[in-house]
Amino acid sequence: MNLKPATLSRIDELITHYPVKRSAVLMLLHAIQEDVGFISNESIEWVAAKLELQPINVYEVVTFYPMFRQKPIGRRHIKVCRTLSCALLGGYKTCATFEKEFNTHRGEVSPDGEVTIEFVECLASCGTAPVVMIDDDLHENVDCAKAKKLSEQIKAEAKQR
Ligand code: FES
Numbered sequence: 647m648n649l650k651p652a653t654l655s656r657i658d659e660l661i662t663h664y665p666v667k668r669s670a671v672l673m674l675l676h677a678i679q680e681d682v683g684f685i686s687n688e689s690i691e692w693v694a695a696k697l698e699l700q701p702i703n704v705y706e707v708v709t710f711y712p713m714f715r716q717k718p719i720g721r722r723h724i725k726v727c728r729t730l731s732c733a734l735l736g737g738y739k740t741c742a743t744f745e746k747e748f749n750t751h752r753g754e755v756s757p758d759g760e761v762t763i764e765f766v767e768c769l770a771s772c773g774t775a776p777v778v779m780i781d782d783d784l785h786e787n788v789d790c791a792k793a794k795k796l797s798e799q800i801k802a803e804a805k806q807r
Contacts, residue, residue: 719762728765731772747797
């Protein structure tokens with residue numbers, strides 16, 4: 647499995663935080679997803695071996711928690727809040743704007759491989775709804791016009807690559 651050396655050392659360090667190795671399973675899965683974007687079957691087997699578990703034990707964790715992805719995502723990850731405040735203030739329209747801008751649907755990788763758009767639950771910034779996270783950055787008051795602007799920014803950044 648192709649994990650970055652920094653991720654491998656982080657994983658070894660994380661395991662030391664727990665009296666029983668297997669308790670580190672969630673933390674390891676988060677570290678791997680952060681590094682490679684999703685949890686493959688190969689990752690599941692790797693984590694199982696590392697924590698002296700059966701692959702099925704790790705698979706159950708991956709499929710139980712919705713935050714773990716089993717498919718690759720686009721280079722940029724757009725997460726649109728759909729909980730009450732955001733939904734009432736136009737979060738669904740915001741999401742539709744991103745989908746239109748990138749010619750894609752929620753949960754899929756856009757045809758250019760640039761983005762994956764997803765709905766998420768409350769991002770803890772309800773007072774500035776609708777709220778969107780792009781990778782690790784929170785964006786507030788994202789109405790359709792702002793969603794369009796952010797999309798243009800992402801496209802411009804992609805061209806510079
Ligand atoms: S409802 Fe969207 S941030 Fe809380």
